[in-house]
Amino acid sequence: MKGIRGISQLSERFYAAARSGQSLVQPMAVHKLSTRAAHSYQDVHVTRLPSGLVIASLENYSPASKIGVFVKAGCRYETPDNQGVTHLLRLASSLTTKGASAFKICRGIEAVGGSLSVTSTRENMIYSVDCLRDDIDTVMEFLINVTTAPEFRPWEVSDLTARVKMDKAQAAQSAQTDVVEGLHAAAYKNALCNSLYCPDHMVGNIQSDHLHQFVQNNFTSARMALVGLGVDHTVLKQVGEQFLNIRSGAGATGAKAQYRGGEIRLPTTSSLVHSVVVTEAAPADTLAFSVLQHLLGGGPYVKRGSNTSSKLFQGASKATADPFDVSAFNVGYSDSGLFGFYTISQAAVAGDVIRAALAEVKAVANGEVTAADLTRAKAQLQSQVLMSQETSEGMLEAIGTQALAEGSYHTTEEISKNIDNVSLTDVANAAKKFVSGKKTMASSGNLIKTPFVDEI
């Protein structure tokens, strides 16, 4: 009868009480773990196949799964005769493949409520799909098709020209994009100077052959990583072994990025001047530069707040009363990096703001940093790392970039420890490197009062 049945289930119903003392992130004691599960539930599993492909997965028990294919095929691997091919490749992700037509890809993914997107950075190309857990097979098929068996039909590729133009127009709407692209073009002689967007002279001149060649040279197993969130590791390994072993070898190696330190000025009619001043930052000093970035001020933490923790902001606020923004700029690649500061100011006071920001960095280089500031900066960096992994997109990117670059995954505890080990001298040395290094500058806006790089 109902009453008696209810009583016998009491022990299961009071599971909160039964869990006394047991961590809530571990499964209940009544559920026995399979002996083959060598790792615990929440670890990131990373395997490197003999072909060089890296498989990484994390079981996050989410009802939605995310799978990404990370390829070392960013725009740094473009050659001078196929500049802009990565932009086309990004747009060509929805075109016909050998196993599925463009229509089938779109309808098939839509039918399960998933989404397919491509993100390209200067180093990597990231193809990611997300869907509900049960529909992984369907979207995986499309993902494999798109990454390994594209057809790049000539008429479909030529139809993308309009999209390229629209992409460029949309990107040109924000001054930040122009400045960042200009900065890279001015700072490097090769590889990293290539733009994420197709240059004007190549719009309409990228053909299907360019795309095929680029894929042949760069989409090899040794340069790819298959990452999944909410996917079983064995399933992912099977897929990697069966389908992603198409091209072996390391492919074309990219040239080492050569920093040259230049200047680029983009005059526009805007009354706001966007300006960025950087020097080269070696990858070995990444952590020190990241701590320095937060020490100086890495952006607003409180909406419409007064940015009291940002040294750059406080310094620049003494130089002008008009609206402005200044934050530290830090970007790192596998063999190089850029560190500096980014300012947005009114045209008349641009020079003052830039010089004030530089003065702040010089102060840090001279050691005028308190221990409290350092702990604050470290805490801010740690929280940013952790918060960026709160979303599935951030998590996928974190796992994927690490798997691709190093073939392993550093847990957040390791990273937190490394951050803690950064000392005041490391930070001061990093600041000194910036102050004394060869600077690159990129500015856009009404540049009447903006100094040249040798004048600041």
Add this chain to the structure above:
Amino acid sequence: MMSIAARNGVLSSYLQATKHAVKNLGFGAKDVLTKSMLSIFFPGPAGIRLAHTDVRIPDFSDYRRTDVIDPNKSSQDSSEGRRVFSYLVTGATTVVGVYAAKTVVTQFVSSMSASADVLALSKIEIKLSDIPEGKNMTFKWRGKPLFVRHRTEKEISAEADVNIAELRDPQHDKDRVINPSWVIVLGVCTHLGCVPIANAGDFGGYYCPCHGSHYDASGRIRKGPAPLNLEVPYYEFPDDETVVVG
């Protein structure tokens, strides 16, 4: 080694370019245009919002009620008037429409009733001056013979004096005629439907030759197998000279 977002902070969205091949807005669209400063630290699902400020809506003021054209005036003052007008127009149209519908339907339905030629045959108009006294004339009416008899005085009084109790179908003469000098009956024998012969038989009326039924001058059955008197149709005298039967 940290992810792009962790390393680059606020400008991370400008260091990568994303293209959504198939986009499910529920999963969030991470584009430069939608990323705000705060979303990097508190990311959540966001869609691309586009503001179409170039859409021109045409001016419809020619077709609008004068009461509500001014956007600064409250429309409550004119609402009752507008409502009454609208309802009146609707009501009147409904009434007219119902009437029209009823007319159309009755016209269609009545087209299935008897046609004019059939109706025309249903009445007969007889000029009485053509029939002399003592004579019986036969007309075709509704497919049946119609007897119109101009009775003499002797016949009238004889029929009126008949004892009703002796009759098979008792009916007094005055119940069978409007004007006693004219008797109008259907010339169909009530036995089996033959046409009786006028001015024949033992009773001075009609005699049916088929089975020998004798009728008197009022059309009542007197002798023979017929059970009922000759049928008297509806008739009226619009004036002294004519009778309209049916």
